[in-house]
Amino acid sequence: MAVATERSLSMVNAVGEAMRQAMEADPTVIVMGEDVVGGAGRGGSKENAMGGSFGATKSLYPLFGGTRVRDTPISEAGFVGAGVGAAAAGLRPVVDAMWADFTGLAFDQIYNQAGKMSYMFGGQVRLPLTIRVAMGSGLSAAAQHSGTLYAIYTHLPGIKVVVPSTPYDAKGLLLEAIFDDSPVLFFEHLKLYVAKGPVPQDPYRIPLGVAEVRRAGSDVTIVAIAAMVGRALEAAELLAGEGISVEVIDPRTLSPLDEETILGSVERTGGLVVVDESPPHCSVASEIAAVVGEKAFDSLNGPVRRVTAPHTPVPFSPSLEEAYAPSVQAIVDAVRTIC
Numbered sequence: 001m002a003v004a005t006e007r008s009l010s011m012v013n014a015v016g017e018a019m020r021q022a023m024e025a026d027p028t029v030i031v032m033g034e035d036v037v038g039g040a041g042r043g044g045s046k047e048n049a050m051g052g053s054f055g056a057t058k059s060l061y062p063l064f065g066g067t068r069v070r071d072t073p074i075s076e077a078g079f080v081g082a083g084v085g086a087a088a089a090g091l092r093p094v095v096d097a098m099w100a101d102f103t104g105l106a107f108d109q110i111y112n113q114a115g116k117m118s119y120m121f122g123g124q125v126r127l128p129l130t131i132r133v134a135m136g137s138g139l140s141a142a143a144q145h146s147g148t149l150y151a152i153y154t155h156l157p158g159i160k161v162v163v164p165s166t167p168y169d170a171k172g173l174l175l176e177a178i179f180d181d182s183p184v185l186f187f188e189h190l191k192l193y194v195a196k197g198p199v200p201q202d203p204y205r206i207p208l209g210v211a212e213v214r215r216a217g218s219d220v221t222i223v224a225i226a227a228m229v230g231r232a233l234e235a236a237e238l239l240a241g242e243g244i245s246v247e248v249i250d251p252r253t254l255s256p257l258d259e260e261t262i263l264g265s266v267e268r269t270g271g272l273v274v275v276d277e278s279p280p281h282c283s284v285a286s287e288i289a290a291v292v293g294e295k296a297f298d299s300l301n302g303p304v305r306r307v308t309a310p311h312t313p314v315p316f317s318p319s320l321e322e323a324y325a326p327s328v329q330a331i332v333d334a335v336r337t338i339c
Contacts, residue, residue: 009199011192014167016056018174019094021203023064029178032070032079033096037061052096054193080106084113087129092178100135100149114183115158129183136227136277137325138191143313148278153185154254160184160208161254165229167197169252172206189227209256217247220271220335223262223288228275228326235331244339254284263296270301271338277325280308305334
């Protein structure tokens with residue numbers, strides 16, 4: 001791993017750097033998606049590259065050209081299917097599908113093809129495919145551009161699911177995902193794109209399936225996902241003023257899920273709150289609660305509490321959207337009920 005540095009990057013720039021370094025290291029890594037090149041691919045100068053909806057791929061076309069950085073038609077089924085075929089043929093495609101909500105248009109390609117192909121051919125085919133998507137509420141992007149959807153893909157065998165919460169993790173996890181031989185859905189929260197943090201300049205990888213303890217504590221465990229990690233840490237700080245010691249765990253990947261770290265924490269603290277910016281039915285929060293209920297029931301001093309979004313689409317109205325996502329106060333209240 002690279003030596004620590006004080007250099008600070010936003011998450012979107014950390015993601016872009018990870019793709020660039022992967023492409024520099026391996027000529028089989030390619031990038032495709034709508035507007036990953038943009039204006040530069042239509043006769044404009046290389047400096048005019050749009051770089052996708054959020055600019056993450058802006059630096060790639062000038063460096064690697066149109067053979068390895070490809071704009072695609074507006075057809076998720078088409079370009080995700082092309083990514084599946086390219087991966088099966090020996091490339092390592094990174095597909096920018098823009099928004100998590102759009103993956104439904106390529107669900108057959110993801111679920112029936114990418115997730116199953118290696119199994120159906122007895123492991124003779126590798127599928128090193130990475131699909132990047134933006135997700136989450138907070139920018140008034142409305143119902144069709146703000147869903148999380150990671151629970152859907154966590155449910156599917158053969159697909160790995162990554163949910164970074166910091167720029168450092170985003171870079172290391174994306175590099176690991178690109179060089180993993182399995183299909184990976186990489187979920188980047190909209191609210192975190194501008195968040196800055198220390199990111200080493202040299203390439204490094206973070207193993208999938210390893211959680212991070214963001215704050216140590218002894219009275220209750222909070223497992224929080226993506227942007228909810230920051231809110232859980234805020235809640236933990238407030239609760240510390242009341243004498244309640246909270247341990248905050250960031251799973252970082254949902255499939256594979258680091259059950260060992262979660263269970264070990266609950267065995268020490270005796271309580272669990274799961275914070276998940278998704279509707280509650282059949283959610284990741286429900287899965288984590290079930291795992292702890294099955295494997296650490298005797299350690300619990302009370303019921304597991306879930307703090308989730310309501311069972312509705314994400315509203316457009318800023319005030320309603322603010323009420324939609326789990327708040328710091330809701331997390332604090334949930335912890336108080338079991339402490």
